[in-house]
Amino acid sequence: MGALSHIFEANGLATVGVYPTGDIPERMRPPRSLIARFPLGRPLGRPRDPKFQRAVLSAAFSLLSAPAGPVTDTFPEVISDQAEVALSCPVPPRYDPDLPAAVDEARALRPAFERGCTGGISVADPDAVEAALDAFDRLARGTPWKEAGLPRDLLGAARAVLGYYQQAALGLSDHVPAARQAESWYAQHTAAGATMRAARDQLKEQGAPTPLWFYLLPATQS
């Protein structure tokens, strides 16, 4: 983003960036920076809080009146992620013992996934998520990774599983969780999270290239 600000200014556009830390403003010196210490993935701070979002925008746009730059300001309120407190929401009971636990679970969570789709953003094809979890389950049980029938876009499939579960968490919760609470629920309390963790360990043990296993789960969920 710091690079884009320089490129855009060089091409005649005034820019203002909202950065979660002071690192980019300090090292790249973009023309106008609002340091808003909010969770990664939430640059405007609070979902479903128009008043708060307007305050952030007002603070950012106020930098446009500065006569020269680089200029930096810091938004006064700090919001931290809550990864250490997993979202408390139910995991469905086992229904079909013939299915891998993660596939059975994902199928049972589908109504919650569909309920959780309220923001207009699509993250996953539910059918593809079930197929991916089936393959990750084979890998987790020790099938060589090149024989497990893994999706060609392995990281895209992992991203879809992560998104599917975060959206399902929204469908199970009566509020928007704090940042990373849904992620921690997925990674630590679901069969899918356990499967992805085991699949990641298998990829690592089997000598698969590092990028393939490193990004299967959030780095903060090691």
Next chain:
Amino acid sequence: MTADDTLAAHLAALPVPEFAVPLFVTPPPLSEATVAVVTTAALHHPDDDGFGPGEQTFRRIDPTRRGELVLGHNSPNFDRSGLLADFNVVLPLDRLDEMATEGVIGRVSPLHLSFLGSQDETMSTIRLDSGPAAAAALRQVGVDVVLLTPV
């Protein structure tokens, strides 16, 4: 230390591109300015191609289709639940509409853009090709001010 603090410390150790001459464009008064959002969340419309790993091109976001977006970012290292609950937390188009109605900003751009974040430090395609092309596309629709929202 929070999870994000850990990631931020890691990111702070990575090299970043250098820009020798920082430029500073003076915009028109905000109440007269056309404002666009450019995000690195790798959002795109369903009928556009997704982002490949490390891809440095951009996708156009039509604000009349703000409820039809796909999150195409492969990095698992940012929170998704906030964006899934309310796209305005990354792409504050509803807020900009309000500000335009109230006369705080002049106009909301008919075009917004999305890149894929987490690039390597060279960013050669963005610096030499897609970045200037993105700026040209925004200028073509009259944009004066760009709000940058990294994830």
